[in-house]
Amino acid sequence: MRFKGLIAGTAAIIGTTLVLSTPAQAAYDQHPRFEQFAAELEKEYKIPPAEAKAWLSQAEKLNSVLEAIARPAEKSKEWYDYRKIFLTKKRIEGGKAFMAEHAELLAAAEKKYGVRKEVIAAIIGVETFYGKRQGRYRVLDSLATLAFDYPKRPLFWRELKAFFSLAEKEQLDPATIKGSYAGAMGYGQFIPTSYLSYAVDGDRDGKRDLWANPADAIASVANYFKRHGWRDGEPVVQRVRVAGDKYQDVVNDSRKPKWTAAELKALGVTPTEPIEDDKPAALIRLQGEKGAEFWLGEYNFYVITRYNHSRMYAMAVHQLSEELTK
Incomplete structure (x- = not known):
């Protein structure tokens, strides 16, 4: 079932919208790359070009999105x-x-x-x-802006196509969905491809609603972690001490644990908690208030970075989770 009922209402106003719009509004259906986008959308998701045109004619270019993505907090x-x-x-x-x-x-x-x-x-x-705080941007606008007007567009080009598929599958109006400036949505801020792949119907009501249904949101976050290899009962990260300078060649060299604890110990890393020598780990350096902090991240730390690639993000999640156990 497609958005036909929604498009019928949209079609009646498209002409007026195009006449009244400024260059910053409702122009993506006229963009030089629109035909390519529409062809890929139809091939990958079986969504006709007319539907892409109907929605992208309403999308607005948001300079605030381009400004926000140029200065992410992690950097x-x-x-x-x-x-x-x-x-x-x-x-x-x-x-x-x-x-x-x-x-x-x-x-x-x-x-x-x-x-x-x-x-x-x-x-x-x-x-x-x-x-x-789920986001105040209309996802249609933010993803269209990033897909067509952001230099590093391939990621968002893919996400915009997935967004239309998501709206179709969940019977949502693309023009009303709100999220972050990067197109992340709901309690857990899933981007469209993650929504399609990992969102689940937690309460079995026939819908996957990550905006208003905590049952779906909680189950979907858990499913994301399981699908990315979360290891139940295993540690996440521990503080370590370093000596010498050999460790500098491996610190922050990979999010994925590619060294064994024994190899890191041989490079001057001393764990503060027991860990088996053959356990895969990564050496992490973060800048604390009193200077550099060194941490040994195990596989579960890597899994958190699959949600967001920032090591600081993963550490914040871990430390907040530890506070919530008290």
Whole structure:
């Protein structure tokens, strides 16, 4: 079933919209790359070009999106400042309240997917303050802007196509969906391809609603972690000490653990907690308030970076989850 009912209403206003629009509005159906986009959308998702045209004629170019993506927080802050954003008393208390309110849903997700409930809650806490800050941008606008007017467009070109497919599958109006400036949506801020691949119907009501349904949102975050290899019961990260200079060749060299603990020890890394010599790990350096901090990240730390590639993000999620266990 397609958006035919929605498009019927849209078609009546397309002519007026095109006449009244400024160059910053409703021009993506006239973009030189539109035909290529429409052809790929039809080939990959069986969505006719007329539907792409109907929606992209309404999309607005948002310069604020281009400005925001040029200065992501992960690149403009050090760990000591980044941590202060997410490890606050308000966010910790909010997380405990969220966990109390949704205790049954979190327990069920933990049991089914093997992901600690505190980690699920921490992801949602870092992403949207437990669903309260899901984004004010119209996703149609943000993704169209990034797909057609951002130099590094291939990622967003793919996401815009997936967005139309998502709207079709979930019977949503693309013009009303809100999210982040990068097109991430819902409690857990899933981009469209992640929504299509990992969102689940947590309460079995026939819908995957990550904006308003905590059951779906919680189960979907847990499913994402399970599908990316979360190892139930294993550690995430531990503080380490370093000596000499051999370790410098491997610090922050890979998000994925590609060294064994024994190899890192031989390079001057001393764990502060027990770890088997053959355990894969990565050496992480973050800038703390009192200087460089060194951490040994295991596979579960890597899994968190699959959600967001920033090591600071992964550390914030981990440390918030630890606070939520107290």
